Amino acid sequence: MSHSKEEHHCWNCGEHSASERAARSLFCQFCNTLQAPSPDYYRFFSLPKTLAIDDEALQQTFYQMSRLLHPDRYGRRHERERNYSLEATAILNDGYRVLKDPVRRAEYVLRENGFQVGEQRSNEVPPELLEEVFELNMMLDELKAGDDDVIPQLDEARDRFLAMLDSIDTELDEEFRSHDAADDDGARMASLTAIRGILHRRRYIRNLIDEVDRQLTSRNA
Amino acid sequence: MDLFQIDFGGQASKKVLGIDLGTTNSLVAFMDLTGPVVIPDPAGRNMVPSIVSLSDDGHSYIVGDEARARLITRPDHSVYSVKRLMGRGAADIAGEIKLFPFKIAEGSESVLRLRMGDRTLTPPEVSAQVLRRLKANAESYLGEPVSQAVITVPAYFNDAQRQATKDAGRIAGLEVLRLVNEPTAASLAYGLDKRNEGVIAVYDLGGGTFDISILRLHEGIFEVLATNGDTHLGGDDIDNRLLAIAIEDASSEWGRDISTIGEAVQTFRQAVIAAKEALSFAPEASIEVSYGGKTYQRSITRNHFESLIKDIVDRTLAPCRQALRDSGLGPDQIDEVVLVGGSTRIPLVRLAVRNLFKAEPHTDLNPDEVVALGAAVQAAILSGEVQDQLLLDVTPLSLGIETMGGVVTKLIHRNSTIPASASEVFTTSVDGQKHVLIHVLQGERELVKDCRSLARFDLKDIDPLPAGMTRIEVRFLIDANGILAVSARDVRTGKEQSVEVKPSYGLTDEQVDAMVKESFDKAEEDFRARQVREAQVEADTILSAVEKAKANDAWLLLADEERATVDLAVNQLLAVYHSDNHRLILDHIARLDEATVRLAETMMNTAVQDALKGTKI
Numbered sequence: 019m020s021h022s023k024e025e026h027h028c029w030n031c032g033e034h035s036a037s038e039r040a041a042r043s044l045f046c047q048f049c050n051t052l053q054a055p056s057p058d059y060y061r062f063f064s065l066p067k068t069l070a071i072d073d074e075a076l077q078q079t080f081y082q083m084s085r086l087l088h089p090d091r092y093g094r095r096h097e098r099e100r101n102y103s104l105e106a107t108a109i110l111n112d113g114y115r116v117l118k119d120p121v122r123r124a125e126y127v128l129r130e131n132g133f134q135v136g137e138q139r140s141n142e143v144p145p146e147l148l149e150e151v152f153e154l155n156m157m158l159d160e161l162k163a164g165d166d167d168v169i170p171q172l173d174e175a176r177d178r179f180l181a182m183l184d185s186i187d188t189e190l191d192e193e194f195r196s197h198d199a200a201d202d203d204g205a206r207m208a209s210l211t212a213i214r215g216i217l218h219r220r221r222y223i224r225n226l227i228d229e230v231d232r233q234l235t236s237r238n239a
Numbered sequence: 240m241d242l243f244q245i246d247f248g249g250q251a252s253k254k255v256l257g258i259d260l261g262t263t264n265s266l267v268a269f270m271d272l273t274g275p276v277v278i279p280d281p282a283g284r285n286m287v288p289s290i291v292s293l294s295d296d297g298h299s300y301i302v303g304d305e306a307r308a309r310l311i312t313r314p315d316h317s318v319y320s321v322k323r324l325m326g327r328g329a330a331d332i333a334g335e336i337k338l339f340p341f342k343i344a345e346g347s348e349s350v351l352r353l354r355m356g357d358r359t360l361t362p363p364e365v366s367a368q369v370l371r372r373l374k375a376n377a378e379s380y381l382g383e384p385v386s387q388a389v390i391t392v393p394a395y396f397n398d399a400q401r402q403a404t405k406d407a408g409r410i411a412g413l414e415v416l417r418l419v420n421e422p423t424a425a426s427l428a429y430g431l432d433k434r435n436e437g438v439i440a441v442y443d444l445g446g447g448t449f450d451i452s453i454l455r456l457h458e459g460i461f462e463v464l465a466t467n468g469d470t471h472l473g474g475d476d477i478d479n480r481l482l483a484i485a486i487e488d489a490s491s492e493w494g495r496d497i498s499t500i501g502e503a504v505q506t507f508r509q510a511v512i513a514a515k516e517a518l519s520f521a522p523e524a525s526i527e528v529s530y531g532g533k534t535y536q537r538s539i540t541r542n543h544f545e546s547l548i549k550d551i552v553d554r555t556l557a558p559c560r561q562a563l564r565d566s567g568l569g570p571d572q573i574d575e576v577v578l579v580g581g582s583t584r585i586p587l588v589r590l591a592v593r594n595l596f597k598a599e600p601h602t603d604l605n606p607d608e609v610v611a612l613g614a615a616v617q618a619a620i621l622s623g624e625v626q627d628q629l630l631l632d633v634t635p636l637s638l639g640i641e642t643m644g645g646v647v648t649k650l651i652h653r654n655s656t657i658p659a660s661a662s663e664v665f666t667t668s669v670d671g672q673k674h675v676l677i678h679v680l681q682g683e684r685e686l687v688k689d690c691r692s693l694a695r696f697d698l699k700d701i702d703p704l705p706a707g708m709t710r711i712e713v714r715f716l717i718d719a720n721g722i723l724a725v726s727a728r729d730v731r732t733g734k735e736q737s738v739e740v741k742p743s744y745g746l747t748d749e750q751v752d753a754m755v756k757e758s759f760d761k762a763e764e765d766f767r768a769r770q771v772r773e774a775q776v777e778a779d780t781i782l783s784a785v786e787k788a789k790a791n792d793a794w795l796l797l798a799d800e801e802r803a804t805v806d807l808a809v810n811q812l813l814a815v816y817h818s819d820n821h822r823l824i825l826d827h828i829a830r831l832d833e834a835t836v837r838l839a840e841t842m843m844n845t846a847v848q849d850a851l852k853g854t855k856i
């Protein structure tokens with residue numbers, strides 16, 4: 019699918035958009051019918067490619083675009099326009115889900131830049147956590163063996179991991195800013211590499227907390 | 240649906256109905272100038288019990304209140320609570336079916352069929368009978384044919400259950416413009432004249448299902464944040480508790496086991512429901528049954544009743560807490576709670592809700608009607624009559640695919656705003672492979688065996704290439720009805736890839752088409768029958784008026800030939816009265832009307848003269 023202005027003709031009235039901005043618009047500037055939507059979330063939300071995002075503004079845009087695009091608004095329209103409305107609203111909702119969450123947003127940008135992100139890599143223990151993880155596994159084993167005395171220690175470990183999560187989120191925030199401030203591609207890619215590392219650690223800790231929660235609830239049940 | 244519209248000569252109404260297709264009762268509503276209103280049946284009743292019975296001659300279906308008595312007299316011809324069976328397979332409901340007197344027809348392995356008299360019907364076909372009744376009620380109330388509707392479903396309904404509901408609509412001759420989740424619909428009805436900012440929780444305890452939804456209201460947008468529920472928890476379960484003790488009691492009193500006698504069980508069921516309803520208003524009620532020449536009576540206190548159902552009420556709380564967690568909110572952040580469903584009249588239920596959400600639940604709208612009213616609002620949104628409101632709903636269950644080792648990989652998570660989509664790239668693993676089979680599941684668990692199988696999608700006619708060379712991007716799209724569609728394309732060629740759908744439960748498109756056709760023939764038949772019936776009613780009116788007029792002095796004042804003309808017209812009308820052509824009847828009504836003009840004038844004159852003489856008319 020091409021988005022260059024030369025090729026963008028309205029499917030309904032056949033007019034072609036003169037300016038690039040108009041060509042990117044979801045609606046034909048001549049007949050106002052809905053056009054095939056772009057699957058790029060940043061472009062869809064008309065946002066600059068930054069990692070730091072104004073949550074409030076994003077939500078307002080989401081509501082505004084929902085009003086314009088939702089299939090409920092196209093009940094009595096041409097079938098092609100109805101399909102575009104379904105497609106566009108799916109992209110709107112998928113995009114909003116991704117962009118409003120800093121982790122998913124960062125993963126999205128990483129993927130767009132050719133980085134591999136995913137669960138497969140989350141099994142490697144980040145080296146700085148080796149000792150903590152070793153101790154935690156011992157405690158979980160004891161709990162499984164029926165030793166409830168270990169529960170207070172587990173609760174403490176859980177709190178420590180939660181605190182780590184908080185500091186990771188601060189770290190992520192800072193790295194987002196340096197990514198957005200990067201003046202050249204080299205600096206930007208370096209920043210993305212750092213972000214990937216932070217996300218990996220974050221995912222690992224998140225999984226640990228979930229595991230502790232699971233064991234504790236199954237113990238209580 | 241075009242068929243249907245063409246049949247009415249393009250006069251099909253633009254009105255869109257809002258339908259609450261409930262486990263126990265169903266309602267139809269529409270938006271008039273003042274707001275949403277429930278449409279009553281010709282006898283003035285707002286609720287149509289979701290009961291369908293095949294007539295003794297096997298030619299027609301009896302629906303609603305008229306079918307209720309037949310649950311006792313003709314249990315083998317009658318079906319109720321069919322909503323519990325929608326979108327489910329025979330093996331799937333083996334445990335539950337024991338509670339129902341239904342007979343599952345043979346050959347129900349792939350598609351569940353119920354035996355009614357000498358017919359077998361799928362659950363969507365049974366539901367379609369209820370829908371046709373609602374549609375007919377609406378048409379006679381509005382005085383015009385209607386062909387489009389919004390139908391509500393429990394928020395926690397899965398894909399197959401939603402598809403089955405949509406099928407039922409099609410079979411009933413209705414184009415289903417949207418399936419709306421019941422609690423969300425309720426919030427629409429409620430939100431019309433209420434506060435339009437804030438967070439509300441909708442607690443919906445229906446006849447057979449329980450839903451909880453948390454919504455944020457913002458400038459006319461109703462955004463569902465999270466939903467949860469249990470599709471096998473409802474007022475029926477409460478009835479069953481009372482039923483169990485009453486039947487056990489009566490069995491020992493009467494010295495015979497009555498739990499196996501369908502007729503007796505139905506009689507007792509109706510008695511305990513009456514007692515349950517009384518207990519919402521009185522501290523004590525009585526269960527009274529007469530059956531087979533015997534009578535049974537016992538009183539039950541509200542305290543005892545509450546101890547019987549406490550665990551059922553408690554079971555609704557876990558989904559509430561999960562929905563709160565998923566919405567990222569605490570109970571104190573809920574501004575208002577709305578109650579939906581007849582069972583929320585039970586004081587213990589209200590108490591539980593009040594305690595959990597720390598808010599006084601709203602009860603100003605009738606909990607039996609609020610869902611239908613909301614469906615009518617959504618219908619008006621779709622038809623463009625209402626423009627300042629918009630519903631953003633979510634998918635209640637995560638959607639995933641089977642991967643290596645029987646594990647489910649989730650692609651779209653529960654509580655994602657719909658429409659929602661996800662893409663996944665599949666490659667071939669063997670040289671020359673021409674098929675890829677994708678198994679799609681719904682549910683929150685990790686393993687395939689613990690999730691619900693939706694369908695298998697067969698990517699066919701793949702170019703036979705060395706393993707790994709072909710890459711196919713598959714797109715999963717959940718539409719605004721919560722129903723999944725799958726499409727695929729070859730990444731290398733960009734060519735659209737054909738996908739064959741094999742639903743795990745439910746009907747294929749071809750099966751539904753056949754049922755639509757069959758019911759269309761019947762719908763036309765029904766429509767004609769109704770026109771004839773209406774003409775006959777009109778004939779009755781004029782015939783009885785003429786009969787009365789003949790007793791009047793005026794009749795004797797007419798000339799002989801004038802009297803003969805009237806008599807002839809009466810006889811001609813009587814002759815066509817039983818014809819199946821309503822036009823013929825209407826035509827003869829018009830002639831009789833014409834023939835009696837002189838009679839009417841003479842009556843008027845004598846009445847005036849009588850009045851001048853001071854006598855009573």
Ligand SMILES: [Zn+2]
Pocket residue numbers: 028029030031032033046047048049050051
């Ligand atoms: Zn145009």
